[in-house]
Amino acid sequence: MIEYWKARLGRREQEIYTSLYDALSRGELSLEIPRIVTGGWKETVEALVFDHPEFYFISQQYAVNVRGLKTRVEFRSLYSPRQMAEIERELSAAVEEVRRSLSGGYEDAERKVAAYIISHTVYEQDEEYNQNAASALCFHRAQCSGFAKAVKYLMDRLGKWCIVLKGTLRDNSGAAGPHAWNLVAFDGKYYHLDATSMLGANPGIRRGEPIKYHYFNNSDAAMRRTHSWDAASVPACTDTRYDNLAFGAEAGESIDTVSLSALKAYFTRKGGTKFRFYIAEKGNFSQLQQKVMSVFMEYCREHRYAGRVSLSCTRDVWQAEIVSC
DSSP: OOOTTGGGSOHHHHHHHHHHHHHHHTTOOEEEESSOOOSOHHHHHHHHHHHOTTOTTEEEEEEEEEETTEEEEEEEESSOHHHHHHHHHHHHHHHHHHHHHOOSSHHHHHHHHHHHHHHHOEEOOOTTTSSSHHHHHTSOEEOHHHHHHHHHHHHHHTTOOEEEEEEEEEOTTSOEEEEEEEEEEETTEEEEEOHHHHHHTSTTOOTTSOOOOOSEEEOHHHHTTTEEOOGGGSOOOOOOTTTTEEOOSTTOEEESSOOHHHHHHHHHHHOSSEEEEEEOOOSOHHHHHHHHHHHHHHHHHHTTOOSEEEEEEETTEEEEEEEOO
16 A cells, blocks of 8 residues: 655654554554654644554544653544454455455446445544544444545555545535545546545435446546645646546446537447436436437447437436447
């Protein structure tokens, strides 16, 4: 797993990071450092829990005490040993369930992880307990930080590049608040993935229901409409091809608009004669139907598919198919 945020700490903070990692890996909640360390703790601990969501059990409240020439840091565990044993079993089960569902490469793993988390978790604020991977994957309620760490936890165990990113999110009124989401990478390019906002686009989603893949593989340009972050701290996400076109799971593809370019790009990229997708744009059904039909027929003509064109829509999920005569 990648220790992205460790690499961005200063040398002294990296040494403390490593010492904390070793101690927590041994199950020790306290560490004594043989020198005076009065600053840098917040950045160091945050980097550690962002890089290692398996440390779900430590409270965000910790004590740092300097005595003489030594510094002692003490964490508090959120869970008892018995609870942690059960949590570890549930985390392993979640990883295996996602692993068994995989059928492709990075993008398949990414969408299966996102689908699993938002269909198992509700958004619930709790500054103490709902900001870790276990809150989302085991107790099925989390805030944004819990969602982001759960995504990284699963992606790490699937061997996929993923980091947690913090910033702010603006709501419909324009007010901004602290937020956390993920950066993913494949084919040499980087993308934003915000599972919390994806859940917001799928209120009350349950397993097996159609999923709308919003805030999925977005570019910097698309994310800046609602998100802000320290752009200098992370790789640039410059690929815009998924901004209006995102991968789907059981429900098929998700298209933010019914723009001709987005639809045509989707049909061309996926290929074949049968498609299933969601369109976020709302409006007159007949007009939407005409737009989709015109693009699909153009696609069929370009690929010389002959047969009867079938187009249907049920609960906002569209199906387009060319049926051979």
